Amino acid sequence: MMKKTYQLGQVSGSAGLFSTASNLARFANYMLYPETQxxxxxxxxxxxxxxxxxxxxxxxxxxxxxxxxxxxxxxxPLGTFGHTGFTGTSLFVDPKEELVVIFLTNAVHFGRNTKIKEIRSTLHSLIYSFYSKRS
Structure with missing residues (x-):
């Protein structure tokens, strides 16, 4: 099965999140407060x-x-939204609590047989659990 990027001539905007943590935080802020952009x-x-x-x-x-x-x-909680990337990156937002979690990684650097799905889920769950106990 051919990958989308190959089919589109090696360029595709569907491969996930590629940016800096600072820019992704700004993007998440725009999603929380659309009137600010x-x-x-x-x-x-x-x-x-x-x-x-x-x-x-x-x-x-x-x-x-x-x-x-x-x-x-x-x-x-319900209302959460986010996006993941092929290399293991993710951005999730809880709009009620105004919580943004950004995880940038290159899980495929050493190969594609990783446990990134479990790591990502565990990381986000731990951060949310810690955050919700503080509020």
């Missing part, structure tokens, strides 16, 4: 999280049903 109409940003197919919004996993299975684990 001047690039996209607020209605577009809102539709990203409300127009769903299964547990996917337009580019994001969106936790709206307790039967959904998100990469951040089950400890995050």
């Amino acid at each position: 001047g690039v996209l109409p607020e209605t577009i940003i809102e539709s990203v999280l409300t127009e769903k197919r299964g547990n996917r919004g337009l580019g994001f996993q969106v936790y709206q049903d307790s039967e959904d299975c998100l990469a951040c684990g089950k400890s995050w």
Whole structure:
């Protein structure tokens, strides 16, 4: 089976998150507060999280049903949204608590047979558990 990037001539915007933690935090802030950015109409940003197919919004996993299975684990509340990347990266947002967790890694550097899905879920669950105990 051919990869999308190969099929598209080696360039594709669907491979995940590629940026700095600072820029991803700014992006997450725009998702939490669409009125603070001047690039996209607020209605577009809102539709990203409300127009769903299964547990996917337009580019994001969106936790709206307790039967959904998100990469951040089950400890995050309904309303959480986020995205993962092929190399193990992830960004998840709890809009009620205004909590953003960004995990940048290159899990495929030493090969593709990793346990990144379990690591990512465990990491996000631990961070949310720690955060929710402090609030």
